[in-house]
Amino acid sequence: MLIAIGSDHAGLEMKTEIISLLKQLGHEYIDYGTDSPQSVDYPDFGEKVADAVSTANADRGILICGTGIGMSIVANKFPNIRASLCNELFSAKMSRLHNDANILVLGGRIVGKDLAKEIVCTWMTTPFEKGRHLKRLEKISLIEEKKTKKS
Numbered sequence: 001m002l003i004a005i006g007s008d009h010a011g012l013e014m015k016t017e018i019i020s021l022l023k024q025l026g027h028e029y030i031d032y033g034t035d036s037p038q039s040v041d042y043p044d045f046g047e048k049v050a051d052a053v054s055t056a057n058a059d060r061g062i063l064i065c066g067t068g069i070g071m072s073i074v075a076n077k078f079p080n081i082r083a084s085l086c087n088e089l090f091s092a093k094m095s096r097l098h099n100d101a102n103i104l105v106l107g108g109r110i111v112g113k114d115l116a117k118e119i120v121c122t123w124m125t126t127p128f129e130k131g132r133h134l135k136r137l138e139k140i141s142l143i144e145e146k147k148t149k150k151s
């Protein structure tokens with residue numbers, strides 16, 4: 001799988017850990033930065049990753065900021081994006097099973113690196129359950145269409 005990954009300064013250390021894990025798991029990745037601990041604005045990096053996934057230039061995305069909240073807000077502005085903030089394992093699993101999440105968001109100041117790696121492994125390997133959840137995702141797409149037409 002091709003993964004778009006990005007963070008702000010608060011997620012940089014965790015991004016580095018996760019990139020090593022993605023390599024170990026045999027995934028390809030595109031690193032959209034940031035590359036230094038200097039303070040940056042999370043929307044600049046969230047935009048790049050969400051755009052890559054939204055336009056099918058990457059299969060899925062991973063975003064990290066301090067809490068994960070800012071990156072989630074940014075990513076969910078994009079069409080076809082279902083970004084899920086998962087700072088524990090149950091949400092990581094359910095975000096794939098029920099929501100077919102295509103961007104995983106983590107809080108670099110909330111989750112330890114070992115748990116973060118477990119979250120990524122779970123999220124990468126859990127399939128979408130489809131069934132009754134498909135209809136719900138279709139409803140989300142319809143809302144997106146309605147809102148896009150209005151503006």
Ligand code: RB5
Nearest residue numbers: 010065066067068069070
């Ligand atoms: C940066 O200090 C912090 O605000 C950012 O990483 C993130 O937590 C925003 O939601």
